[in-house]
Amino acid sequence: METLEDCRVAIDAIDDEVLKLLNKRMEIVKRVGEIKKDSDSAIYRPEREKAIIQRLTQNSMDQQGLLNKNAIEAIFLEIFAVSRNLELPERIAYLGPEGSFTHQAAESRFGAMSDYLSLSSIHSVFKTLEAKRAKFGIVPIENSRDGVVGETLDLLAKSSVKIVAELYMPIHMSFVTKAKKISQITKIYSKDKGFGQCKEFLQEYNLVNVEQIPVESTAKAAILASKDPNAAALCSHIAAKLYRVPTMFDRIEDDIGSLTRFIILSDFKNAKSQDDKTSILVRLKDSVKAGSLVHFLQDFNEQNINLSKIESRPSKNKGGFDYWFFIDFYGHIDDEKFQKVLQKHKGEVTWLGSYVKGEEIEV
Numbered sequence: 001m002e003t004l005e006d007c008r009v010a011i012d013a014i015d016d017e018v019l020k021l022l023n024k025r026m027e028i029v030k031r032v033g034e035i036k037k038d039s040d041s042a043i044y045r046p047e048r049e050k051a052i053i054q055r056l057t058q059n060s061m062d063q064q065g066l067l068n069k070n071a072i073e074a075i076f077l078e079i080f081a082v083s084r085n086l087e088l089p090e091r092i093a094y095l096g097p098e099g100s101f102t103h104q105a106a107e108s109r110f111g112a113m114s115d116y117l118s119l120s121s122i123h124s125v126f127k128t129l130e131a132k133r134a135k136f137g138i139v140p141i142e143n144s145r146d147g148v149v150g151e152t153l154d155l156l157a158k159s160s161v162k163i164v165a166e167l168y169m170p171i172h173m174s175f176v177t178k179a180k181k182i183s184q185i186t187k188i189y190s191k192d193k194g195f196g197q198c199k200e201f202l203q204e205y206n207l208v209n210v211e212q213i214p215v216e217s218t219a220k221a222a223i224l225a226s227k228d229p230n231a232a233a234l235c236s237h238i239a240a241k242l243y244r245v246p247t248m249f250d251r252i253e254d255d256i257g258s259l260t261r262f263i264i265l266s267d268f269k270n271a272k273s274q275d276d277k278t279s280i281l282v283r284l285k286d287s288v289k290a291g292s293l294v295h296f297l298q299d300f301n302e303q304n305i306n307l308s309k310i311e312s313r314p315s316k317n318k319g320g321f322d323y324w325f326f327i328d329f330y331g332h333i334d335d336e337k338f339q340k341v342l343q344k345h346k347g348e349v350t351w352l353g354s355y356v357k358g359e360e361i362e363v
C-alpha cells in the first residue's frame with residue numbers, strides 16, 4: 001500500500017465491513033430489546049457495558065492494537081448509545097443549560113443522538129423523573145475541590161428515584177472568543193466559580209484588568225461571547241462548540257486535577273457485577289447520642305464491608321442539631337453481608353442505589 005489512493009481504497013473496503021458488522025450487531029440489539037420488553041427489564045445495563053469495554057481493551061492489548069482504553073471507550077459508548085435508542089428511545093433529563101458540564105457528562109454516557117431534556121435545576125430533574133417524563137436523569141453530586149452538592153443529597157433523601165450509575169469527569173475550562181488577538185478583548189463572561197478556577201491563567205495573560213462579568217452559567221457566558229467579537233468566555237469546550245465560539249486556550253483551570261462526580265438516576269435496580277458500589281442514607285434513631293454512629297460503622301467493619309464515603313447532613317426535620325448520614329460502600333445491596341447489617345438496623349437505612357463503580361472519563 002504505497003499511495004494515498006491505495007490507502008483510501010483499503011479504508012473504504014474496511015468501512016464497508018465495519019458497517020455490515022454494525023448493522024448485524026443492531027439486528028441482535030433489536031432482539032435484546034424485545035426480550036427485555038417481554039421481561040419488563042431495564043434497557044440500560046451499565047455493568048454489561050463496562051464488561052464489554054474491559055474485554056475489548058484486553059483484546060486490543062493482546063493483539064498489540066493501536067486502540068487504547070480511551071479510544072475503545074469513545075467508540076463503543078457511542079455504539080451502546082445508538083443500540084439503546086434502537087431498543088427503546090428513552091429521554092435523558094440533565095441539569096442544563098445546553099453546554100453545561102452536566103450536559104457534557106450526559107453526552108459521554110448517552111451519546112450524541114439521544115433525546116435530551118435540559119432543565120434549569122437539580123430539583124426539576126428529580127421531579128421530571130418522578131413524573132416519568134424522562135427515564136434517566138443526570139446531576140452532579142460532588143466535586144473533588146468544592147465538596148458535595150447539598151441539593152442533590154437532600155433530594156436523594158426525599159425522592160424515590162435511584163442511582164443507577166456514576167461517572168467522574170475532569171472539569172476543564174476553555175478560554176473562548178471570536179477575537180483574533182487577546183488585546184482586542186474588553187470583557188470576559190463566566191460563572192462566578194469559573195473566574196475563581198482560572199485566576200492564575202487570567203494573571204499570566206494580563207487579563208485581570210479586563211472587565212469580568214459573572215453570569216448564571218458558563219454556557220450562558222459562551223452564548224454572550226458568541227454575540228460580541230470583543231468578548232471572551234471561560235466555559236466548557238462543549239459550550240464553545242455548541243455556540244460556535246473558537247477556543248483560544250484550552251485547559252486553563254488552576255487546579256488541573258479537579259474532578260466532578262455525576263450520578264445517573266432512574267427507576268430500576270441493577271444486577272450485581274464484580275465491582276459495585278452502593279449508596280445508602282442512614283437515619284440513626286439517635287444520631288447525636290455518643291457512640292451510635294460508631295456502633296453502626298462497627299457492624300460494617302465486622303462484615304468486612306469497605307466504605308468509600310461518609311457525609312453528614314442536617315436532617316432539617318427537627319429544631320436542634322439532627323444529622324443524617326450518606327454512606328457509600330463497596331458492594332451491592334443484595335450482598336449477604338450487607339443484608340446482615342440491614343437486619344440489625346431495620347428502619348434506619350434507605351437504599352439509594354447500587355451501581356457499577358464509576359471511572360474517570362476522558363473528555
Ligand SMILES: C=C(O[C@@H]1C=C(C(=O)O)C=C[C@H]1O)C(=O)O
Pocket residue numbers: 029032043044045046048049052079080081083084087
Ligand atoms: C444490548 C443490550 O442493551 C444495552 C446496550 C448494550 C450494547 O449495545 O452492547 C449493552 C448493555 C445495555 O446498556 C444488552 O443489555 O445486552
